[in-house]
Amino acid sequence: MSGALGGAASVAARTGGGVVRRVRSVVSPSSDRPAGGSPASGWLAVTLFRPVTDVDPTLLPAPLAAFDDRIEVRVRPAAGGKGTELAVRLRERPPAGSLPQRLSGRDPQADLRSALRRAKQLIEVGEVLAVDPAPHGERTPTPGGVLLEKWTEAAPRAGVR
Amino acid sequence: MKAVTWRGVNEVGVEDVPEPTILNDHDVILEVGLSVTCGSDLHLLGGYVPAMRAGDVLGHEFMGTVVEVGRGVTKHHVGDRVVVVSFIACGQCWYCRQGLWSLCDNANPNPGITEALWGQSIGGCFGYSHALGGWAGSHARYVRVPYADQGAFTIPDGVSDERALFASDAAPTGWTGAHQAGVQPGDVVAVWGAGGVGQMAARAAALMGAERVVVIDRFDNRLEQVRTHVGAETLDYTDTDVPAELREMTGGRGPDVCIEAVGMEAHRPGPQHLYDQVKQQLRLQSDRPTAVREAIYACRKGGTVFTLGVFAGLVDKFPLGAVMNKALTLTGAQQHGHRYVPEILDRMSRDEVRTEHLATHVMSLDDGPKGYRMFKDKEDGCVRAVFRPGA
Secondary structure, eight states: OTTOOSOHHHHHHHHTOOOOTTOOEEOOTTOSSOTTOOOOTTOEEEEESSOGGGOOTTSOOHHHHTTGGGEEEEEEEOGGGOOEEEEEEETTOOOOOOHHHHHTTOSTTHHHHHHHHHHHHHHHTSSOOOOOSOOBOOOOOOHHHHHHHHHHHHTTTOOOO | OEEEEEEETTEEEEEEOOOOOOOSTTOEEEEEEEEEOOHHHHHHHTTSSOOOOTTEEOOOEEEEEEEEEOTTOOSOOTTOEEEEOSEEOOSOSHHHHTTOGGGOSSSOSOHHHHHHHHSSOOOEEBTSOGGGTOBOOSSBSEEEETTHHHHEEEOOTTSOHHHHGGGTTHHHHHHHHHHHTTOOTTOEEEEEOOSHHHHHHHHHHHHTTOSEEEEEESOHHHHHHIIIIIOOEEEETTSSOHHHHHHHHTTTSOOSEEEEOOOTBOOOSSHHHHHHHHHHHTTSOSOBOHHHHHHHHHSOTTOEEEEOSOOOSOOSSOOHHHHHHTTOEEEEOSOOGGGTHHHHHHHHHTTSSOOGGGOOEEEOGGGHHHHHHHHHHTGGGOSOEEEOTTO
C-alpha cells in the first residue's frame, strides 16, 4: 500500500487527536461482531487507505477522541488490501433512527457520523476540507432555496447508515 | 469580484461576489484565464439538478495562473500557468489510488445529499451544485482550488490557453469514456453527441487504436468539426436510421463500444422523445435516456455501452432485457481526469489533440447570460461559449 502514514503516533501528532484511554477496541479480521457476541447493529464504518498497523484505536483523531468513553471502536483489515476498516458506535446504543431521520442528519448517531468522516480525512489527508465561506451572490429567499440550505447544513451529518 | 451566477431556473446573472481565500493547506487561489460553458451546465440551468441556490457561481472547466499557495502545496508556485480538473479529489483515499478520482471519498463536504440519491457519495466538482460539494465555480476572476497538488497541472509552454482550457473537462471526460469502456485497437466505436465531450471521446478512441469511429449528432456545424478536427465519421440522426446504419457499417455486428455523450436532456425525433419529455416534466423520471436506449440497441452482442453524459437520477423504459440477453457491459463515470491530463497535455503539445475550434465564442464575464443563451440555443453555431474574466 503506497502512501501509508509512518505510524499512529504521527497521525495523532498531525491531527491534534488526543489519547482515548477508555475506548474499547476489537481487532478481528474474521468477525463483524464486537466482543461479547452482541449484535453488530449500530456500527458506522469507513475504510481508511492505511495499513491496520497504522490505525491505533486508542489514539484517534480529535473528532472521535472528543467522544471519549461514549463510543466503542473497532478496527480490522479491509478485504482485498483496501486498507483498514474503522467502525464506531455509541456505547449507549440508542435506536438507529428512521431512514428519513438518518438522511436529514437528525438521528442519534448524526454527530458521530460526521466525526467519523472528519477523522477519515484527518488520517488520510491530514486536514478536514472546508467549503465555507464560498463566494456567492445574493441568496434570494425561495422555498426551494431554504429547503436546500437546510439540507446542505445537515448533509455533513446525514447518511444512509 | 465579478462572477457569473445561477439565479434560478433558466436565469443567469452577473454579480459581485467576495473573493475566495485559502481555507486549507492544500489550496491554491487561481486567477482565472479562461472558463468555459459545458453541456452539463444546462442541466443546472434547466433545474434538472435541483441542488443549486440563487447566487451560486457557475463554471467547472477552466485554466489560469496561480496567485496564492497554501502551505501544504508542493507542486505549484505563484505564477504557474495551470489547467484544473473539474472534479476535486484528495489523491489519498483508496479510490484515488486506483485511478478512480471522481469517486474520491474526501472531496464532497455534503456527502449526505448524494448518499441519499445514490447510496454512496462521490467526489466534489466546481460550480456543480451543493450535491457535489457546493464548491464555487470558475466563471469569476478568482477561484479557490482545493487539493491543488492533485487537480492542477502545469501547462506546457507550447500549448495555448485556448487549447489547454479543454484539458480541464471535455478532453479528460472523453478520455475517461474511451479508456474505461476498454476501447481496443481494431474496435469500431460509436459516440452519441458531437459536443466537446463527444468529440474528445471520439479523438481518444481513435488515439487508442479504434479502427473506425463514428459520431452521431444533428447539428451540421458540430458534425463538420468532427470530420475536420477529430478525424471521425459522422451520422446525422435526423436523416438516417442510426442503428441500421451502424449495423451496415459493421457487417451486421454493431459497434464494439458505444459511448453516450449526451446526458439527461437527450433529443430525438418522434414519439419516444415526446414520451420522455412529458415524463420528465411531470417529474415521473428525472432524466431522458433516449440516446442510451439507442446505444444499447445498436451495440454488438457482448459489447460495451458507456454512459458519459451526465445523469442525475431515475429513467423509465430502460432496455434491461437487451443488456442482459446481449451480454452487454454497461458502465459509466464522471471524469477521472487526474489520470489522463498529463497524457492529454503531452498530446496537445504534439498537436495530436486540438481543441481551439470548440471555443466558437469568446466573451467577457459581463456577457455571461448571453453566452449561456447562445450555448443553449446553439445560436450562431455556438459550440462552447468561453469567458475571459480579465477582459
